[in-house]
Structure formats: C-alpha cells, structure tokens
Amino acid sequence: MTTPDQERWQKVKERLRAEVGEDVFQSWFKSMELDGLDGIATRLSVPTRFLKSWIQSHYIDRVLACWQQEMPEIQKVEVTVRSAVIRTVPPKVKAPEVSDTVRDGRMQRLDIGDLRAAYAPVSSGHDALGGSPLDLRLTFESFVVGRSNTLAHAAAKQVAVARRGEPVMFNPLYIHSGVGLGKTHLLQAITWAGNQGAERKVLYLTAEKFMYGFVSALRTQTALAFKEALRGIDVLVIDDLQFLQGKATQGEFCHTLNALIDAGRQVVIAADRAPTDLESLDDRVRSRLAGGLVVEMGGLGEELRLEILKTRVSAARQYHPAFDVPPPVLAYIAKSVTHNGRDLEGAVNRLLAHNKLTGQPVTMEMAEREVRDLIRPQEPKRVKIEDIQRIVARQYNVSRADLLSSRRTANVVRPRQVAMYLAKTLTLRSLPEIGRRFGGRDHTTVLHAVRKIEGLVGNDAMLADEIEVLKRQLQE
CATH class of the missing domain: 1.10.8.60 (Helicase, Ruva Protein; domain 3)
Known part of the structure; x- marks a missing residue:
C-alpha cells in the first residue's frame, strides 16, 4: 500500500524528471529511494557512493527545489548510501576499460571509474583515471550547428572520426566561449564518438578531476602510475581548463600535454577564454595551447x-x-x-x-x-586586449608593434597609455597581465598610465571624446 509520503515522493520524481530530462533522470535518479521525512528534512538513499557524490555535487539544489514545490516546509535533503557493505566485483566479471550497460532499452557507456565507484574502493590514483561522468544527451547528433559554432563543430568532428595511427591534424584543439554555448557538448560528443569503437582510448576529464587525480596520486605515492596511465591515452579531453590551479598540478599538466602531443596523441581542451587570457596558467602551457588550433564559439543568434x-x-x-x-x-x-x-x-x-x-x-x-x-539584460560585449590594441593603433595612426615596443616618442607614448587605460577599464585583466600583454612591462608602468589618462580626461575634453569614441567602437 502506498503511503502519503511515497505519493509525495512520486510527484517529486515527476517534477525532477521534467526538470532534468529523461536521460539524465534514468542515469542518476532512477535508483534513488525515499527513506523518510523528518520535519524539515527528507532522507533519500542511492546504492553507491559514486551516485551520492555526483548528485550532491551537481543536482542537490534541484532535488531540494522539487521537494519544496511539493512541501514548502522542506529545508534540507540528505542523501545516503543504502548499504555500508563493501561489494566486490563478481569473480566472473573482468575489469574492463569500458562497460556497456543497457538501461530501459538505451545503451549507456560507463567508464572504469564508474564501475569501481559502484562496487568497491580502490587506490585514489587509479580511481582518478576513470574519467568524469558523461551526459547521455551530449552527442554530435543532438548538437545544433549554426554560424557561431560551425568551425568548432567541424574541428571536433574531425578529431572524433580520426583513427589510431593517422596524422593528428589539430593538436591541441582548443575551444573557448562563454558559459552555456556548447563547449562541453562538443567535448563529450568527441568522447562518446571516440569510445564507440575499441580502437582508441578516449578520456574525458574536467580540470577539477585532473587536479584531484594528481593530488591523490601524490598522497598515495602512485604518481608514476598516474602519469604513465595518462600518457597512454589516445585522446585526452580536458574541460574547464580555467579552473586548473596549483603550480605542481600545472607543471604535471604541461608535462602530460607535451608528452601526448610529442607522441602524436590527440589533446582537446575547452575553457571560457582564449589561452592568452588564462592569467593563472604558466607561460609554457599558454604557449603550447596557443600553438594548436584555437577556436572561439560565438553567442547564439x-x-x-x-x-x-x-x-x-x-x-x-x-x-x-x-x-x-x-x-x-x-x-x-x-x-x-x-x-x-x-x-x-x-x-x-x-x-x-x-x-x-x-x-x-x-x-x-x-x-x-x-x-x-x-529574460536577462543583454550582456556587454567581452572586450579583448588585442582588439583594444588594434583599434587604438588605428585611431592614432601607429602600429600595434609600436604599442608593444620600447619606443618613448610622444606619438607612441600617449596611444600606449590610452590603450592600457582602456584595458584596465574595459576588461577584467590584472595590472601584471596587462603589462605582460604590452611588451612585458611592469605593473607599475600600467598603473602610471591609467592614473595619467584618468587625470587628463577631466581636463582635456578632446581626449575624453576620443576615449568615448574608442569605447563605442570596442563595444559595438
């Protein structure tokens, strides 16, 4: 007999299914059960630690919102693992690199990290190589191609259909855009397509997962195995590179990147900005990334x-x-x-x-x-330092090379100061980064330029008008 609490849970599940879509629901929520309601909290359970961790990291707010639509008094959702018994893989099951599981008539591909997380704890270093979870919906078939993403889609498709042993055409392939414009979709589509056959090993990792894997490997003294396993991948796909932090982690990423590219293996990377704008990354990494095919995905028309x-x-x-x-x-x-x-x-x-x-x-x-x-207000155009340098150089009839040079003549110094001022006021770049982008100058030089122009604008109407014209051109 169905209890009132179970009836509420069924309604919550229907709301959740409508919110996330059928495929995501089947992948992450089908096995979730209601353990009980306790005042302002609801207790849910799942069969594995992996599911618990993923739901808590990515969907707990949505689950809570769906409960609150049904029961406004609910303030907290607790997710637990149903059994504390450590389950092991049955003897007849070998540990494959990739496992195909049929779920409600649909084929789902789980990597070894998913299987290990579902069955038993293993060493952290090996666990980290399981790859980040994939969304079943993010395939080339479901990707909608338009003018703003045609090149990125074509390059990603080229990588996906390449075969082992063929010359690598774009390496690394670096895709960047603002949030929600399709970067992750293309990266996961490459991974799904590449793993359909057993010919190539394709590993999809978020930068966060890469960092976790490296730190865990250092802690468990399995760093060598971690490095060797990573460098044995045919196609390494890294998402959200802007979140890669830590000098040691970036150093290891740089070594891995170089080893894979030098060995003719494919690397695909996505971030929210161009390589040259990733201030937190080491110069060597930025240089290697910029040496591949860098593609920007524009806004959706x-x-x-x-x-x-x-x-x-x-x-x-x-x-x-x-x-x-x-x-x-x-x-x-x-x-x-x-x-x-x-x-x-x-x-x-x-x-x-x-x-x-x-x-x-x-x-x-x-x-x-x-x-x-x-329906949000239209965001202002993201201004790049390269665009500022180009437009300022054109306005003052000097070359971009002049702005980056050490020349101190009056016809170059003023445009350079104006360009630095605009870089500080129209971008989120720091003073040291702006200085680096203007011929390797010190941040104090940039600060002096900014203060100089700020002081002149208040007294020089002609200069103020020139700067307003430049701002309009940059933001059109």
Missing part, C-alpha cells in the same frame, strides 16, 4: 536559438508525446531568452513540467509567465 528549441522540444516529445509548443511560443522564447543554451533548455523544461503536472496546454501567456526570470 536568434535563428540558432530557435533551432535549438525545436530540437529540445522534439527530444522531449519522445518521452512525452502529448507535449506540444506552438511555433509562436518557440519564436517568442528564441527572441527573448538570449543568454545561453542552458537557459533555452531550462525554458523547455519549465514548459514541459507545467504541461505535464497541470495538464494545461502550452500557451503564450503561460510561456511569458514561466520564462520571465530567464
């Missing part, structure tokens, strides 16, 4: 946003055939929700949740209400 929405609605309809979004509603969302692809997916999930839980059809009025908080 309205036409591409509309295509992404159509694709997401079509995918949702596979599991919810009655879900229908009228074309005018799709057009409204494509025009209004401009920030990134994740907001578009969130908009579709909200419409689906409302439609499924209330039984009401999707209308324009409902869409306007549901996506109101996703």
Whole structure:
C-alpha cells in the first residue's frame, strides 16, 4: 500500500524528471529511494557512493527545489548510501576499460571509474583515471550547428572520426566561449564518438578531476602510475581548463600535454577564454595551447536559438508525446531568452513540467509567465586586449608593434597609455597581465598610465571624446 509520503515522493520524481530530462533522470535518479521525512528534512538513499557524490555535487539544489514545490516546509535533503557493505566485483566479471550497460532499452557507456565507484574502493590514483561522468544527451547528433559554432563543430568532428595511427591534424584543439554555448557538448560528443569503437582510448576529464587525480596520486605515492596511465591515452579531453590551479598540478599538466602531443596523441581542451587570457596558467602551457588550433564559439543568434528549441522540444516529445509548443511560443522564447543554451533548455523544461503536472496546454501567456526570470539584460560585449590594441593603433595612426615596443616618442607614448587605460577599464585583466600583454612591462608602468589618462580626461575634453569614441567602437 502506498503511503502519503511515497505519493509525495512520486510527484517529486515527476517534477525532477521534467526538470532534468529523461536521460539524465534514468542515469542518476532512477535508483534513488525515499527513506523518510523528518520535519524539515527528507532522507533519500542511492546504492553507491559514486551516485551520492555526483548528485550532491551537481543536482542537490534541484532535488531540494522539487521537494519544496511539493512541501514548502522542506529545508534540507540528505542523501545516503543504502548499504555500508563493501561489494566486490563478481569473480566472473573482468575489469574492463569500458562497460556497456543497457538501461530501459538505451545503451549507456560507463567508464572504469564508474564501475569501481559502484562496487568497491580502490587506490585514489587509479580511481582518478576513470574519467568524469558523461551526459547521455551530449552527442554530435543532438548538437545544433549554426554560424557561431560551425568551425568548432567541424574541428571536433574531425578529431572524433580520426583513427589510431593517422596524422593528428589539430593538436591541441582548443575551444573557448562563454558559459552555456556548447563547449562541453562538443567535448563529450568527441568522447562518446571516440569510445564507440575499441580502437582508441578516449578520456574525458574536467580540470577539477585532473587536479584531484594528481593530488591523490601524490598522497598515495602512485604518481608514476598516474602519469604513465595518462600518457597512454589516445585522446585526452580536458574541460574547464580555467579552473586548473596549483603550480605542481600545472607543471604535471604541461608535462602530460607535451608528452601526448610529442607522441602524436590527440589533446582537446575547452575553457571560457582564449589561452592568452588564462592569467593563472604558466607561460609554457599558454604557449603550447596557443600553438594548436584555437577556436572561439560565438553567442547564439536568434535563428540558432530557435533551432535549438525545436530540437529540445522534439527530444522531449519522445518521452512525452502529448507535449506540444506552438511555433509562436518557440519564436517568442528564441527572441527573448538570449543568454545561453542552458537557459533555452531550462525554458523547455519549465514548459514541459507545467504541461505535464497541470495538464494545461502550452500557451503564450503561460510561456511569458514561466520564462520571465530567464529574460536577462543583454550582456556587454567581452572586450579583448588585442582588439583594444588594434583599434587604438588605428585611431592614432601607429602600429600595434609600436604599442608593444620600447619606443618613448610622444606619438607612441600617449596611444600606449590610452590603450592600457582602456584595458584596465574595459576588461577584467590584472595590472601584471596587462603589462605582460604590452611588451612585458611592469605593473607599475600600467598603473602610471591609467592614473595619467584618468587625470587628463577631466581636463582635456578632446581626449575624453576620443576615449568615448574608442569605447563605442570596442563595444559595438
């Protein structure tokens, strides 16, 4: 007999399924069970430590939000592992590098790290090489190609279809863009495609997982095995490189990068900015990254946003055939929700949740209400120091090389100071980084230039007008 608490849990699961999509729900939440409700807390359990860790790191806020929609008094979600018994892999099961598991008729690929986490604890150094979890939805088939991502998609596809022993065309392949524009999608698509055959070993790691693996290997004195295992990979895929911290970790990453590239192995990297803008990275790493193919993925245009929405609605309809979004509603969302692809997916999930839980059809009025908080002010264009140098040089009829040189003539010093001032006011770069980008100057030189221009702008109307013109050109 179903209890009231279990009925609430079923409703929460339906909300969660609508929020994250069927594939993610099946991968991470299907085995989650309700252990009990205790005042303002709910206790949930999963069968493995790996699932507990992943849910707590990536989905706990969503789980709590779904509970609060059903029971507003819930303030906390506790996730535990159902059994404390250490389970071992049955003798007949060998430890494969990759395992295919059929789940509800869909093939899911789990790496060795997933299997080990699910069965028994092993040495930290080896665990770290299991790779970061993959989202079943992030494949080349589900990636929507548009003008802003055509080159990145083509380069990623080229890497994915290459065969062992063939000359590596782009190495490293470095993809950068703002948040939610498709970097992770392409990297995981490369990994899925590469692992479909047994010919190449493709390992997907976030920078955080790489750091964890290296530090754990040092702690457990398995650093040599860690290094050898990493360098035995055919295709190493690193996501969110901007989060790579620590001198020792960056040194090991640099050695691994060099070893793989020199051995003709493929490296693919994604970050939220170009290699030259990664201030925290060692100069050697930045130089090696910049020596490959660097591709920027631009913002999503309205036409591409509309295509992404159509694709997401079509995918949702596979599991919810009655879900229908009228074309005018799709057009409204494509025009209004401009920030990134994740907001578009969130908009579709909200419409689906409302439609499924209330039984009401999707209308324009409902869409306007549901996506109101996703309509954000347009962000200003991200200004690059290279653009500042180019536009300032053109404005003052000098060359970019002049700005970076040691020349001290008046016709060069003033434009250089203006460019440094604009770099400080229009970018998030630090004074030392700006100095480095202007011919290796000291940060005190940059500070002097900034203060000099700030002092002149208040008294020189012509200079103030020139700077305003430059700012408009840079932000157009």
